[in-house]
Amino acid sequence: MFDMREFGIEIKEEKEKFIYRRNGTEKVIFGKKIQFDLFPVAPSGISSYLYLKLRTPIMIQPENKIKFRITAPYDIEVRALKKGKWISIERIVTQNEKYALYGPIESGVLCRYFESDIGEREDTAILDLGIENQTKEWQEINKIVFPINFDLSYDKKVHYPQFDLTLTSTGLVISKKDTLKGIKEIEKLINVQKKYTMLWGY
């Protein structure tokens, strides 16, 4: 799915070693018959949360369920593989890398920031959301924040795991479903935290 040349990657094989070059980065990988591949990964960077700012806010009526799809960012990881074991050579940021704080200064969480559109875009991943408004009021959603503790899957497009959002009186609760079936999984999900409550507004 991903072409090394597209990212300016050059791998040269020499005697019992490979030389990896990209944009001034150079690494030497010792070994024989090593396979190099590119994988889409969740865009963590220096934070472990993702902040998706919806360019178009979503309104949802009381006690109603909706499903929709939004764009989400991904990074590309260059990996060296040998007999099922791998090491990350480099992480390539495909979209503009920005950060934002979600919550107050003293207790908020630092998040990777991305402005999402409703629908799909060529250069971004797909995130399918199911939202249930359990409150008795209309609700407006401007942003979605959740911990990055999952891997992405891909076929022709890069997919996030499906997320279910529940609007309650305490906040927006985000829970993650399993990876979509039938799509090549990079790895098993790392289910450290399955639920996250957005306490500081949505």
Added chain:
Amino acid sequence: MIDIMDLLGSIENKEIFGHSLSSWILSLVILIIGIVLAKFFSHVTWKWTRNRLDRHGQDIFKKIVYYFVVIVFVMESLNNLGIDFSGVLVAGGVVGIVLGFASQTVVSNLISGIFMYFDKPLKIGDHVVIESVNGVVMDIDILSTKIRTWDGNLVRIPNDKLFNSIIENKVSNEVRRIELSVGIAYKEDIDKAIETIRNVLNGHTYVLVEPSPVIFVNDLGDSSVNITIKAWSPNDYAYQTKISLLKLIKEAFDREGIEIPFPQRDIWIRKRD
């Protein structure tokens, strides 16, 4: 050949400061065993607290266990020499007062160290500013705290002094605000300059989108219109962000043809008629 029994007999009979040599040797052995056991127990405590406490707490508990065991064995060792501690405690009232005054600072440091453990104003690895000392916390001991300043010096601050000082912890939150000031010439368009700065901030990875940066004219100076920039950055990247922003703003101003003036003074020379 030396007869062992004679040797033991001579040790038994030999007196030093009113006690037999064997009593002195036994006391010494008790003391050595005490030190070995103290080291062992403090090590066990350190291992036991490894996943339960932070490094500061580990150090405190390790030292408390060490000194407790040592004191118990020192008392036992002295007891072996016939020194009765109940008598010492009663008779030592005056001595105790004298020692109390003498060790006032030590005790004060110790108690401050314990209070600081629970208060947690700083921890090892934090970037702190304590009065004129600016650096990274290297060690928090039971009596003192050691700071490595940015120019590589090691500063030891007694805990009681630290406890009463204003401590500015630069890394207690995930983000920190950086503040910059740039001056533009009076002839320049302020809105264009602000827009140029905003573009630089938007393009910088480590300038946070939220809380959003603030850019405003802060002062109409002698030679320039001074613009202040307040932007938030992840704590670990704040310093490098500040440095790079100044360079990027200067380059952006150069590209846009916005002049950063230097102080100018017009001198009028009066001609005598």
